[in-house]
Amino acid sequence: MSGAKVIAGHAVRRLRRQNGLSQAAMAEMLDISPSYLNLVERNQRPVSAALLVRLVETFDFDPRALTSDAPGGGAAAMRRRLADPLFADLEIDRAELEEWLAAAPGGAEAFARAFDRLAGAGGGGTEAPAIPDPTVSVRREIERWRNHFPDLDAAAEGLADELRMGAGDLYATLAERLRVRHALTIRILPIDILPELLTRLDLHARQLQLSEMLDGPARVFALATQLAQLEARAEIEALARGAAFGDRLAERLFRRYLHRYFAAALVMPYARFLRACEATGYDLEILARRFGVSHEQLAHRLTTLGRVGARGLPFFLMRIDRAGQVSKRYAGSANAVLVEADGRCPLWQVFAAFERMGETIFQLVEMPDGSRFATIARAQERAGRDASGVRARFAIVLGVEAGLAGQVAAARGHPLTEAATPIGPGCRQCSRPACPQRSLPINGRVLTVNERDRPINTLVFAQD
Structure with missing residues (x-):
C-alpha cells in the first residue's frame, strides 16, 4: 500500500464527527497538523498510506469506508444525475461538483436520494411508470x-485455491464440487424441454438443469453462480442486508448481481487474473x-x-443495443x-x-468537457432464442481514460496523442452547437433561423 492515495475527505469528516472530536483534537491523535487535516477533509489533500x-x-x-461511502455514490454518479435535461442550463462543471461534494457531503447525499426516488418513480410525469424502478x-x-x-x-479466491481452479477442466471441477458437497448433479436438456429457460434448479430431482443453447463458458458460469448461492450465502446476505433497500425486488436483483460477481x-481469481x-x-x-470465459x-x-x-x-463497461439503449453500465473506479449519459452519439462507432x-x-x-477515452466495442449474440428464432444482439463496450490506454493491447498501433473523435452524451445534452451530425436542439438553448442563408448545420443557436 505504499504510495496509495485516496481522496475521501467526507469519510474522514464523518469519522471525526462520529467520535465527537474537533479538528484540533483529531489531528493531535493522528500526529498531524490541524491545517493538514482541514485540507484532507476538504479533499484538497489525499489520504496517504x-x-x-x-x-x-x-x-x-x-x-473500505474511504471508497465505499462517498456522498451520492461519488463524483461519477453525481455527474450522471446532473446530466439530466432538467439541469442542462446550469452548466455545472467538474470542479464545481467536486467543491460541492467536499463542502456539503450531506447535502449532496440528500440530493442524490431525492433524485433517485423521483427518477425511479418517473419524476411524476403523466407517462411515467406507476412504481419505482428497482434497478x-x-x-x-x-x-x-x-x-x-x-x-x-476473498471468499471466491479462497475457494478457487481449494478447488485448484487454475488447472484442468473447470466445468468438471465445479460439477464435482456440486455433486460431492451439495448432492447436485448437472443435466443438459434440449431446447424443447427448456424452451424459455437457460438454467433451472430442480431441488426435487437434485439437478441443476442447463439448456443445450449455453456454450462452454456460459455453462461454467452457470455452475459457478450456483456455487455462489450455496457457498457464499453469508457474505452475500450481509451485503444485501447492509444495502437496506426497503424493496424486496431491489434486494433480489442486488443478490442476483452478487451471485454473478x-x-x-x-x-x-483476483490476484491471478490481475497478474x-x-x-x-x-x-x-x-x-x-x-x-x-x-x-x-x-x-x-x-x-x-x-x-x-x-x-x-479503471475500466468502465456498457452493454448497448441497436437503438442505443443501455442494459448494463458499470463505472467501477473509472471517471466515465x-x-x-442517457443519450448516445451517432459519431461513436x-x-x-x-x-x-x-x-x-x-x-x-473526446467529450464536450475535454475528457478523452479509448473505447473498445464488440458485438455478440445472447444465448438462446424465442419461438420466432430471434436472437438478441448487444454491443459490449469497454472504455478507459485515454491517458491510460497505452497499457492496453487493443490500443497498439493507434495514435493516442492525436485528435480524438468529438462525441457527446446525445444531442439534447451535448453542448457542441456546431456539430454537423446534430439532429435535435440543445436543452436550454434558443434556436435561431436566418431565411436568407443555408448553413452547413441545420440547427443554429442564438449567441448567449
Whole structure:
C-alpha cells in the first residue's frame, strides 16, 4: 500500500464527527497538523498510506469506508444525475461538483436520494411508470462500492485455491464440487424441454438443469453462480442486508448481481487474473482463452479490479443495443462521463460493431468537457432464442481514460496523442452547437433561423 492515495475527505469528516472530536483534537491523535487535516477533509489533500494506517490503528477504522461511502455514490454518479435535461442550463462543471461534494457531503447525499426516488418513480410525469424502478437503487448500491466487493473476492479466491481452479477442466471441477458437497448433479436438456429457460434448479430431482443453447463458458458460469448461492450465502446476505433497500425486488436483483460477481471472481481469481492482465497488456483475446470465459464475462470482471494496493486499470463497461439503449453500465473506479449519459452519439462507432460481429472496434473519443477515452466495442449474440428464432444482439463496450490506454493491447498501433473523435452524451445534452451530425436542439438553448442563408448545420443557436 505504499504510495496509495485516496481522496475521501467526507469519510474522514464523518469519522471525526462520529467520535465527537474537533479538528484540533483529531489531528493531535493522528500526529498531524490541524491545517493538514482541514485540507484532507476538504479533499484538497489525499489520504496517504501513512495517514490511513494511523486512522486504522487509532479508530479501528475500516479502510473500505474511504471508497465505499462517498456522498451520492461519488463524483461519477453525481455527474450522471446532473446530466439530466432538467439541469442542462446550469452548466455545472467538474470542479464545481467536486467543491460541492467536499463542502456539503450531506447535502449532496440528500440530493442524490431525492433524485433517485423521483427518477425511479418517473419524476411524476403523466407517462411515467406507476412504481419505482428497482434497478436505480441497485445501480446506486453498486456505485457506492465502486463495483468492488472485497469480501466476495476473498471468499471466491479462497475457494478457487481449494478447488485448484487454475488447472484442468473447470466445468468438471465445479460439477464435482456440486455433486460431492451439495448432492447436485448437472443435466443438459434440449431446447424443447427448456424452451424459455437457460438454467433451472430442480431441488426435487437434485439437478441443476442447463439448456443445450449455453456454450462452454456460459455453462461454467452457470455452475459457478450456483456455487455462489450455496457457498457464499453469508457474505452475500450481509451485503444485501447492509444495502437496506426497503424493496424486496431491489434486494433480489442486488443478490442476483452478487451471485454473478462471485461466479466471475471464482473463475477469474483476483490476484491471478490481475497478474495475467498486466502480463498480457490487458489482451482481451488471450485473457478470454486463458480463463475460458466469454467476452462479456471478461469485460465485466475488468471493471471490478479495485482492491486496495492492487488495483487494475479503471475500466468502465456498457452493454448497448441497436437503438442505443443501455442494459448494463458499470463505472467501477473509472471517471466515465460516457457511462453517466442517457443519450448516445451517432459519431461513436459502437454501433458499427453490429455490422462487424465478433470484431473489436477501437476508437479514441473526446467529450464536450475535454475528457478523452479509448473505447473498445464488440458485438455478440445472447444465448438462446424465442419461438420466432430471434436472437438478441448487444454491443459490449469497454472504455478507459485515454491517458491510460497505452497499457492496453487493443490500443497498439493507434495514435493516442492525436485528435480524438468529438462525441457527446446525445444531442439534447451535448453542448457542441456546431456539430454537423446534430439532429435535435440543445436543452436550454434558443434556436435561431436566418431565411436568407443555408448553413452547413441545420440547427443554429442564438449567441448567449
